[in-house]
Amino acid sequence: MQAAAAAAALYYNKEKKIMIKAGIMGSTGYAGGELARLLLQREDVEIKWYGSRSYVDQTYASVFQNMFQITEDTCKDDNMKELAREVDVIFTATPQGFCASLMNDEILSGTKVIDLSADYRIKDVAVYETWYKMEHKTPQYLKEAVYGLPELNRDKIKNARLIANPGCYPTCSTLSVYPLVKEGLIDPNTLIIDAKSGTSGAGRGAKVDNLYCEVNENIKAYGVGVHRHTPEIEEQLSYAAGKPVTISFTPHLVPMNRGILVTAYASLTKETSYEEVKAVYDKYYEKEYFVRVLDKDVTPQTKWVEGSNFVDVNFKIDPRTNRVIMMGAMDNLVKGAAGQAVQNMNLLFGLPENKGLKLVPMFP
Amino acid sequence: MQAAAAAAALYYNKEKKIMIKAGIMGSTGYAGGELARLLLQREDVEIKWYGSRSYVDQTYASVFQNMFQITEDTCKDDNMKELAREVDVIFTATPQGFCASLMNDEILSGTKVIDLSADYRIKDVAVYETWYKMEHKTPQYLKEAVYGLPELNRDKIKNARLIANPGCYPTCSTLSVYPLVKEGLIDPNTLIIDAKSGTSGAGRGAKVDNLYCEVNENIKAYGVGVHRHTPEIEEQLSYAAGKPVTISFTPHLVPMNRGILVTAYASLTKETSYEEVKAVYDKYYEKEYFVRVLDKDVTPQTKWVEGSNFVDVNFKIDPRTNRVIMMGAMDNLVKGAAGQAVQNMNLLFGLPENKGLKLVPMFP
Amino acid sequence: MQAAAAAAALYYNKEKKIMIKAGIMGSTGYAGGELARLLLQREDVEIKWYGSRSYVDQTYASVFQNMFQITEDTCKDDNMKELAREVDVIFTATPQGFCASLMNDEILSGTKVIDLSADYRIKDVAVYETWYKMEHKTPQYLKEAVYGLPELNRDKIKNARLIANPGCYPTCSTLSVYPLVKEGLIDPNTLIIDAKSGTSGAGRGAKVDNLYCEVNENIKAYGVGVHRHTPEIEEQLSYAAGKPVTISFTPHLVPMNRGILVTAYASLTKETSYEEVKAVYDKYYEKEYFVRVLDKDVTPQTKWVEGSNFVDVNFKIDPRTNRVIMMGAMDNLVKGAAGQAVQNMNLLFGLPENKGLKLVPMFP
Amino acid sequence: MQAAAAAAALYYNKEKKIMIKAGIMGSTGYAGGELARLLLQREDVEIKWYGSRSYVDQTYASVFQNMFQITEDTCKDDNMKELAREVDVIFTATPQGFCASLMNDEILSGTKVIDLSADYRIKDVAVYETWYKMEHKTPQYLKEAVYGLPELNRDKIKNARLIANPGCYPTCSTLSVYPLVKEGLIDPNTLIIDAKSGTSGAGRGAKVDNLYCEVNENIKAYGVGVHRHTPEIEEQLSYAAGKPVTISFTPHLVPMNRGILVTAYASLTKETSYEEVKAVYDKYYEKEYFVRVLDKDVTPQTKWVEGSNFVDVNFKIDPRTNRVIMMGAMDNLVKGAAGQAVQNMNLLFGLPENKGLKLVPMFP
Secondary structure, eight states: OHHHHHHHHTTBOTTSOBOEEEEEETTTSHHHHHHHHHHHTOSSEEEEEEEOSSOTTSBHHHHSGGGTTTOOOBEEOOOHHHHHHHOSEEEEOOOTTHHHHHOOHHHHHHSEEEEOSSTTTOSOHHHHHHHHOSOOSOGGGTTTOEEOOHHHHHHHHHTOSEEEOOOHHHHHHHHHHHHHHHTTOBOGGGOEEEEEEOGGGGOSOOOGGGBHHHHTTOOEEOSTTTOTHHHHHHHHHHHHHTSOOOOEEEEEEOSSSSOEEEEEEEEBSSOOOHHHHHHHHHHHHTTOSSEEEOOTTOOOBGGGGTTSSOEEEEEEEETTTTEEEEEEEEOTTIIIIIHHHHHHHHHHTTOOTTTTOOOOOOOO | OHHHHHHHHTTBOTTSOBOEEEEEETTTSHHHHHHHHHHHTOSSEEEEEEBOSSOTTSBHHHHSGGGTTTOOOBOBOOOHHHHHHHOSEEEEOOOTTHHHHHOOHHHHHHSEEEEOSSTTTOSOHHHHHHHHOSOOSOGGGTTTOEEOOHHHHHHHHHTOSEEEOOOHHHHHHHHHHHHHHHTTOBOGGGOEEEEEEOGGGGOSOOOGGGBHHHHTTOOEEOSTTTOTHHHHHHHHHHHHHTSOOOOEEEEEEOSSSSOEEEEEEEEBSSOOOHHHHHHHHHHHHTTOSSEEEOOTTOOOBGGGGTTSSOEEEEEEEETTTTEEEEEEEEOTTIIIIIHHHHHHHHHHTTOOTTTTOOOOOOOO | OHHHHHHHHTTBOTTSOBOEEEEEETTTSHHHHHHHHHHHTOSSEEEEEEBOSSOTTSBHHHHSGGGTTTOOOBOBOOOHHHHHHHOSEEEEOOOTTHHHHHOOHHHHHHSEEEEOSSTTTOSOHHHHHHHHOSOOSOGGGTTTOEEOOHHHHHHHHHTOSEEEOOOHHHHHHHHHHHHHHHTTOBOGGGOEEEEEEOGGGGOSOOOGGGBHHHHTTOOEEOSTTTOTHHHHHHHHHHHHHTSOOOOEEEEEEOSSSSOEEEEEEEEBSSOOOHHHHHHHHHHHHTTOSSEEEOOTTOOOBGGGGTTSSOEEEEEEEETTTTEEEEEEEEOTTIIIIIHHHHHHHHHHTTOOTTTTOOOOOOOO | OHHHHHHHHTTBOTTSOBOEEEEEETTTSHHHHHHHHHHHTOSSEEEEEEBOSSOTTSBHHHHSGGGTTTOOOBOBOOOHHHHHHHOSEEEEOOOTTHHHHHOOHHHHHHSEEEEOSSTTTOSOHHHHHHHHOSOOSOGGGTTTOEEOOHHHHHHHHHTOSEEEOOOHHHHHHHHHHHHHHHTTOBOGGGOEEEEEEOGGGGOSOOOGGGBHHHHTTOOEEOSTTTOTHHHHHHHHHHHHHTSOOOOEEEEEEOSSSSOEEEEEEEEBSSOOOHHHHHHHHHHHHTTOSSEEEOOTTOOOBGGGGTTSSOEEEEEEEETTTTEEEEEEEEOTTIIIIIHHHHHHHHHHTTOOTTTTOOOOOOOO
16 A cells, blocks of 8 residues: 555645546547546546547547537547656557557556556456457566456555456456355356346447447347356456356347446355345445445346446345345446546555545436 | 137128127236237227226227227226127236136136236146235136147147236247257256346336336346246246246346347256257247247347247357357237237137238337 | 229239239338338238348348348349339339439339439429539439329329339428418418437438437437428428428437427417317318327327328417417338338329228337 | 625534535425435535425435435425424425425525425416416515526525526526527517427326336427426516517427427527627627537537536527527436526535536436
């Protein structure tokens, strides 16, 4: 923690206010826009660089009209090298492989990097290359990179240079089931995770499949058996279980903008009461600001966390099948992307972890 | 089939056209309205009775304005006894327990009854009373009632007097997994069914939970571990498996009007190829007009069946977990309620099973 | 009508059933898909050609998965010349200018053409070129082309070779206000038409503006003051008024798949009672199958006509401002495109005008 | 302003931090919930009373689950008299007539009241009673009440005891057209306001008309010619015009949760250029934090202001008709209700007007 405090000391400005200079690569996608929304509401952070490949030289507010009169900045290209000299922290909300292709020692010695892509999430480069079907350009940084799920890795994050910001599904899935895996209450190899996501998770690219008329009034599974978030979840749960874990993971596309709901099924290792399971969830989450263990029989709903960094979790024991159904809901763009990235930034700079993130969910 | 043909002969009118007189109890709910939509497009059926509890003496078109200038009839009360004297077939789209509370020999000797409620779906009255938390008023008809899933029970339906029209989730769930259970390719007790439904399944009652602003931009599970459709699915799968089956079933509410998607997970009993599983689906469904086994890697989507009586099914083998993921999509108001009821009516009256049901799904 | 009957006689097949061979150019857009939906449900029409620019050689059912097992045909290119030799009627659901660029005498002497684009809707080529910002390649056919709004031009349509199928907004706008313009009850130059459309009207092209997340939970005006449907509406209303009419027309994009709602405002030329205005609407629409004049104080809603060829209209007199508010609702893909095209086809071939179009709107 | 500063001085707490004690009557409706969302994010306001008629003694977080672990308070009844003794400001988000029926001198001498209902918006009690069809119980306070639209009435608000918080449609309508009426650029009696609202404006009452399946995929006008917000808009525009103004106003229900879009049409009093009109908008709004006059040809969209207190306005001159089309977009629950109430509270207590309201709109 001392290192973090020391790091923070560097960022005080003349009026003795901390002032973090931040750059966003890929700022014109949905996660990039959400980062801007969160950072522009802070007085201690200044966005110095709105990176983009498609909108260079256009004002950021013309790309995201919600920002009109809030920022007058113009999009620049995604030049990581120059960016590293100008800012204290770089957020990369860029396509898979892009961040890894640019990473080098100079960048990491000059700035913190919070990578919202998947490039440094999976420690085993072979697993990454198999699921992502691309070569990893800088596997030498995999060991150093810290998986940025604060509820599991808080201390490591504080002193890291390179944060692998978790995927949206893995964040919600892992937090929903972690306590029961860790405590051995469920057999992790019986885990089936059925996840449902709003459409912002599909990105802002112009594809027929993501047109309003194709998504609206529709639900479908996709990536069945082959979704790239599968090994990421498995790796985290393997650490928790202390042994290799293989799961079934199926994502679905839901006609809504934001939100992920996870419904997870697993066999209990022994007969267990509601109170025992509740105690295990409380053990891990009672002090976590962003994880809310709901009251008995209240099911998580994505609408109740929209716009916030909360993850709502709960569970139901089914004595007929000796299974437990675990549920989690969060906003995929906040806790599943930009909010978690800011949470990591706060940790990196020695700030209160929930600074700028005490957002009350918006309803309706 | 002879009996059915003979039955049909009774309904020819003067111009030698068959003319079935139908009555709908509970015609002002969503399933009732869908029945009216389907029957009003037919030239061989006449709706003689629009039953209702809430809208008696109002024109049907004032309740469902889409029917304006299509029918000028007025809602009558839900008088089953009188109805039985006037019509050839009664559809009961009424709350649980209502149909059972009125049933008697006089009604069944005078008319056919297709019950869209759950009253006669479950053979074991104790199971019914446990899950539905109400006394069954006429269990003496449970044995006679035929479970109206034509793809499984076609021959029995043709000669029945009382049809228990299946529930929406059970229809989609059963058809999605039936071939693999029947052929022993999966262990039915590993079955986990994660289902997602549009909001019309929640009915037209004025409840805060079903308001636009509560459902829109939201997804949640409900009835976790206790949903009433669970024992109905289990009973049908038990027949297929030849032994008792216990499953996990979790429904979810999705922000769309129509459609059910089922994602079902089960362990394969042995290593099995795509071709083997495909052959089993084809064995059962190749000749079924309403069940479409999709091409490899095409996932069912509710939008592709909207407004039609189709069920689209497909599957994916996951060799990592030795599980198979089975998927099915249908319109909950058509194949999940009114369409299936009409399919049963066609069978009861010796008509082509798909008469009036060759509806091309509406897209977008 | 004799000509039409004679024309129809040509299309009887061996079993003395009429059989119209149809081709669709631009069959893979939303209007093209809706044409296929409507025509595939008919026994007297055969689709011989699914034209496309983007999906040549792919099965039509892979482009519109709702058609799976309903048609096994494959998309061909948009070759109008060859098509004219093979079919009795060509529907062109193609981009502006495309149909006009291919039209010639050979095509028109060999087949009927129903053009769903705007190429032949506006008689004055200068107006067309000003608003559409492109050169008209075959203005010599403008005079011959018949504006295919059957409620206004029924007799001319019957004997036409080339039908200019009206635009979606013009259909709904014109039918909503026509009787009052024709009878001089309103001053047409005070007309303000505020229209709202579902997103299928924006087409199936992959554009960021039409992505789910951009349209959902949003409403906006577009093309303010410059929308191309303005002169089309003005031309039709000028005929009705017997003098040039200039209007304000503003379309809006609404987060729903289908439907257009028109709210039109105009000053009454004199004090007028509800009964007088109602009588005028009835005079023009009482015998029209597809135009439903609603009961007093019932406002048109797009949901009540979804999937059907109906236009629901109604009005409200505002004595405070001496204005009348006229409202109309229809399905933009049916009465606003494909349904109206089929209505025109029926007229061209001497068939009952509502053949295959007696669709009960789908609710919910 | 001195009075306001003095007033504010009363609310400093021990640590010399201002601390306003607030009560919300009608806290369990959508506007009440939004007030809670905005106030709970502030460190200088404490909500002392969550009033409700339907949920007394239930925890507020059980009514609005988004508030879970954010407030642990319980709903109390709507006792205004007691409330006036306990808090510095009362927000009444209650049905029409309720606030007026309870108002008295004791309340007003003990606390500030910001009434989100319509009870004190219209100065002429006869107009109120005609449009609202109820007797006004305390017309004696109409003169004192200040219409709380800060952009028009800032100075009066600062010293008021009783604020009539404007209606959602009047806020958006008035701000969209005010500069042009005030400067005489348009003839106000030609004004036609066509407004579109998300469904949260319809409230949280359990009505069939507001069910998800009735609103979704649908658009309709309602209250045509008789909507209660009409005289409120007319009154404000009459002040601006310096003469009585009569307008046409038609609201529409749109399938989205939040947002109001106004499209307003009026005849220009003389030929006017874009630059002239733009200059007039800028004259009134350049210094207004919450009104954003968009760049040329950028149309307001509700999504770009969602969750924020902004109103985005713009216009288009149509030389063909000599009309100007004025457009405005805002969030009906924020600037149209709770946000504006907080803006008024800030003014009442001598705080920066945008305190706690510098919310970046959420997109998507």
